[in-house]
Amino acid sequence: MALIVQKYGGTSVGSTERIQAVAEKVKRYHDEGNQIVVVVSAMSGKTNELIALAADITSRPSAREMDVLLSTGEQVTIALLTMALHKLGVDARSYTGGQVHIRTDSSHSKARIVDIHGDRVKADLDAGRVVVVAGFQGTDEHGNITTLGRGGSDTTAVAMAAALDADECQIFTDVDGVYTTDPRVEPNARKLDRITFEEMLELASSGSKVLQIRSVEFAGKYNVPLRVLSSFEEGEGTLITLEEEDMEKAKIAGIAFSRDEAKLTIRGVPDHPGVAYQILGPIGEANIEVDMIVQNIGKDGTTDFTFTIHRNDLDEAVGILQKTADEIGAREVEYDDKIVKIALVGVGMRSHAAIASNMFKALAKEQINIQMISTSEIKVSVVVEEKYLELGVRTLHEAFGLDQVET
């Protein structure tokens, strides 16, 4: 008998028919003798409907009141799913975030969970009940309703699993697991049976949006085994866990990429200490997130400084950088939004320095010019011209044998 926390997202509970299908799935796990906690999102479309109501009234709704409004979406789902379970003869009970003491800070619309009391849920589980909990929401120390922000239901599920010391946290989505890369780009992409938290984090932050990053961080921190699997198909999905001995074999877990990048270069910057801060300070103040940063020292006592940002922020960033260039006496500002980022991710990289050079060699063989390189402990990212995205991903997928099943 295992204690399992399952999370079903908005698409999985998008209609009363689908809610009944989820109830049947839950019943199956429950019938196998498992203790089940189900965390659900709002029915798909519901949240946008509520946002539209608020928009009818004001363009700047208070964050506190938005949380009161949006939290009703999940509350509807928990009641309906519990009714569907009852209809199948499964004893079940629904709870809002506040009712099971999902205590958060007071940052409305992007609250962080600070504590969960599992007592009430445990008592229900011990009485043989399935417990259905509203995702995405909690209450602060004053009892105000808070929400964790979009996608926060994943975090609720993981936090609940941690609080209950669950055996596994299962995230049901519309994909059947984590792949070595996006199958739409590389048809040979292979579903992974296992991956580490760190790899998953790097894949997610490089554009593979299977899970919300915060939920993976949370799972890693509390060592909650996390499984991604499909709401609609059968299968074991992908298990995300701590690094284990036998995982060493898989040097590379997968290839992530992002099409939303733009590159900015400021040339001929007088090279003195503090110049990086002078350049990036105003960018950060404008809430523009900077991803890769490369600085090349030139010959004439000046330096070239290049960084990447989200493509949507390009116009604003160019304006800021132009002003900075004038102030610090740099020569010119260049930008390029026809670039993409490709990243090779894997814990095996730690002990195999050769991986990066193999990566560069494979890309060179296809005449793909690398514009920027950035490395972290378990990731190597490169920026290349946009047109090389598919070719680059497929080349690396093959070069590192990612279509081969691990042996």
Next chain:
Amino acid sequence: MALIVQKYGGTSVGSTERIQAVAEKVKRYHDEGNQIVVVVSAMSGKTNELIALAADITSRPSAREMDVLLSTGEQVTIALLTMALHKLGVDARSYTGGQVHIRTDSSHSKARIVDIHGDRVKADLDAGRVVVVAGFQGTDEHGNITTLGRGGSDTTAVAMAAALDADECQIFTDVDGVYTTDPRVEPNARKLDRITFEEMLELASSGSKVLQIRSVEFAGKYNVPLRVLSSFEEGEGTLITLEEEDMEKAKIAGIAFSRDEAKLTIRGVPDHPGVAYQILGPIGEANIEVDMIVQNIGKDGTTDFTFTIHRNDLDEAVGILQKTADEIGAREVEYDDKIVKIALVGVGMRSHAAIASNMFKALAKEQINIQMISTSEIKVSVVVEEKYLELGVRTLHEAFGLDQVET
């Protein structure tokens, strides 16, 4: 400066436009220096929408889960109204029933309020805020969400007014006050400026559905001045209070009537103690509510027993009564659903025994035959043929001078 609890029903908050109109009304009262608590219902149509979702899943939803589901309706309204108030520059805060400790018993879908802590609301009011509370809902001692049943928002408002020792509880509806009788039947019907709780209760129980009966009982019990007024028009409405000296002048407050009655008679019942229970016991067990009851002793040691019920229950009641008649050896069962009830209501009746006979005289003059009579301390009800409804109401309205303004 007065502390006022205002309640706006589903029609008054039926769209985002109407919610904004309510916000403007609230702001006006607040600008006049009053402390305002607003209790709201779900937007009209919303509750039925939620019920339809549940019906999609099961024909017998658990009452606990229905309460979790339905309570989201009011939660949406409180958030939207608070946003609308913010937009008008009014400091405001929304609360669910649970958040302001509207503690109820555990009778899901028809819970009764057992306690309200006004502390949190008081603190907000003292800070100059308008407090917006979800009507119709509360939580039981275990924190489960409960609802008070349809129309329960009136009760929430009155209970909140009692807990806060408010100066007045204002119920905004789609009528502009309480009338001497239904203006659709008697065009000369006059809006009352004042009426007592007892009169209001008798009017309500005899078919004038301006307010939910329980909310009037509650207001009477805690002596909360209750005012009924229109959401859409200006005006003072009708104030419902305890009986006062100068109210003695108004002998009759109004005329109520009900078209939903049916009459059942069981004839030739052997007259012995306990026979009333033998007849009405099985009716009560079937959850059929009995209104007027009349027993006539016959000549031959038998008695005729007549009572009225809601017309919808007639078929079932006839079946039950037929069975009872056989068992107790009664002669026959008769029924008539072409009847109506007309009732004269007024605290003045207590001290004026002549009122009943004047009523019978006025009806006799119009050849209206009275089939049943029932009297209470402040009400005289008669059952007459259905076709005499309008004539009877108008005759009594004129006979008792109800179209004349009190002087």
